[in-house]
Amino acid sequence: MKAIICTKYGSPDVLQLQEVEKTAPQDDEVLIRIYAASINARDWRFMRAKPFFVRLMPGGFLQPKNKILGADLAGRVEAVGRNVRQFKPGDEVFGYLPSATGRGTFAEYVCANENAITLKPSNLTFEQAAAVPLAAITALQGLRDNGNLQPGQKVLINGASGGVGTFAVQIAKAFGAEVTAVCSTRNLEMVRSLGADHVIDYKKEDFTQNGQQYDLILAVNGYHPISDYLHALKSAGTYVVAGGSMFQLIQAGSQGRRVSKSGGQKAYVESLVHSQKDLEFIKELLESEKIVPVVDGCYPLSKTAEAFWYFEKVHPKGKVVISVA
Numbered sequence: 001m002k003a004i005i006c007t008k009y010g011s012p013d014v015l016q017l018q019e020v021e022k023t024a025p026q027d028d029e030v031l032i033r034i035y036a037a038s039i040n041a042r043d044w045r046f047m048r049a050k051p052f053f054v055r056l057m058p059g060g061f062l063q064p065k066n067k068i069l070g071a072d073l074a075g076r077v078e079a080v081g082r083n084v085r086q087f088k089p090g091d092e093v094f095g096y097l098p099s100a101t102g103r104g105t106f107a108e109y110v111c112a113n114e115n116a117i118t119l120k121p122s123n124l125t126f127e128q129a130a131a132v133p134l135a136a137i138t139a140l141q142g143l144r145d146n147g148n149l150q151p152g153q154k155v156l157i158n159g160a161s162g163g164v165g166t167f168a169v170q171i172a173k174a175f176g177a178e179v180t181a182v183c184s185t186r187n188l189e190m191v192r193s194l195g196a197d198h199v200i201d202y203k204k205e206d207f208t209q210n211g212q213q214y215d216l217i218l219a220v221n222g223y224h225p226i227s228d229y230l231h232a233l234k235s236a237g238t239y240v241v242a243g244g245s246m247f248q249l250i251q252a253g254s255q256g257r258r259v260s261k262s263g264g265q266k267a268y269v270e271s272l273v274h275s276q277k278d279l280e281f282i283k284e285l286l287e288s289e290k291i292v293p294v295v296d297g298c299y300p301l302s303k304t305a306e307a308f309w310y311f312e313k314v315h316p317k318g319k320v321v322i323s324v325a
């Protein structure tokens with residue numbers, strides 16, 4: 001099968017299209033013919049080995065251990081292991097692979113545990129479906145599980161126009177929140193069209209200094225010290241950080257525990273939990289058109305390196321998709 005191989009750590013130029021052996025499914029796995037995949041920050045980090053400790057994880061110290069990147073997928077089941085009960089050959093599915101599996105979706109085929117996928121939403125193309133799983137579930141778990149989001153609450157999403165942020169805006173609206181979206185000038189209209197009640201251009205206004213306070217802040221990108229976020233939170237508000245610089249994550253992790261113990265405000269660093277139930281919940285939101293994926297661009301598998309250059313240089317609106325079929 002054809003696959004994009006990450007030959008060493010480095011710029012997107014290390015990604016090369018090669019012919020590799022197609023694997024067979026284990027007893028509890030399905031073999032999926034991939035039609036589309038999408039890029040997440042996680043793939044970029046494993047390619048660049050940034051931050052450095054990626055090399056200490058299953059990534060491999062001197063060179064990537066998992067040579068095929070990619071977590072999100074949409075495709076068709078080609079074969080099933082003998083213990084698989086949920087799927088049969090021909091089913092159209094979507095989902096994402098936990099990073100521990102050591103497998104990647106920038107390829108024509110992948111084997112996945114049957115719990116990593118569910119049936120593809122019937123109203124989406126494969127390209128649209130592949131743009132959803134990891135980003136949408138990060139947004140869902142950040143808002144609902146860490147943030148305990150309730151209808152009517154005031155929520156601010158910092159980093160609202162990227163992969164996670166575009167889903168966070170829509171999911172927060174679907175939960176009945178009043179949503180303030182923070183992004184740059186060029187994306188204000190897009191996040192408004194996704195349902196944001198208020199938009200803030202981070203290039204012109206610092207939301208931590210404008211006197212507004214929120215029940216929940218989801219920081220898809222840190223970009224402020226935790227003290228600024230706490231300043232913009234109500235006294236019983238919750239701050240959830242999903243992404244940002246290593247310093248911001250460590251600071252939020254260490255100070256967050258102390259803040260949360262003090263009784264009033266709470267602060268958490270989100271850690272994605274793999275959940276087929278959440279994937280099914282997201283599927284329902286998609287089929288009822290409460291959320292839609294935002295796809296910035298779509299590249300053929302052979303141009304995956306180009307797609308990563310775009311991902312790295314531009315802040316994509318929503319997701320960058322790789323079309324494999």
Ligand SMILES: NC(=O)c1ccc[n+]([C@@H]2O[C@H](COP(=O)([O-])OP(=O)(O)OC[C@H]3O[C@@H](n4cnc5c(N)ncnc54)[C@H](OP(=O)(O)O)[C@@H]3O)[C@@H](O)[C@H]2O)c1
Nearest residue numbers: 041159160161162163164183184242243244270271272315
């Ligand atoms: N914790 C977890 O379990 C988990 C799971 C998945 C992902 N993540 C993390 O979540 C993050 C999500 O990545 P993503 O692909 O959605 O988006 P991203 O590329 O990290 O962020 C894009 C967003 O940040 C905004 N932004 C850029 N510079 C900014 C600044 N100086 N101030 C405020 N906002 C700024 C962008 O706005 P403009 O484009 O309008 O400039 C855009 O809305 C990544 O860091 C990823 O590692 C965490």
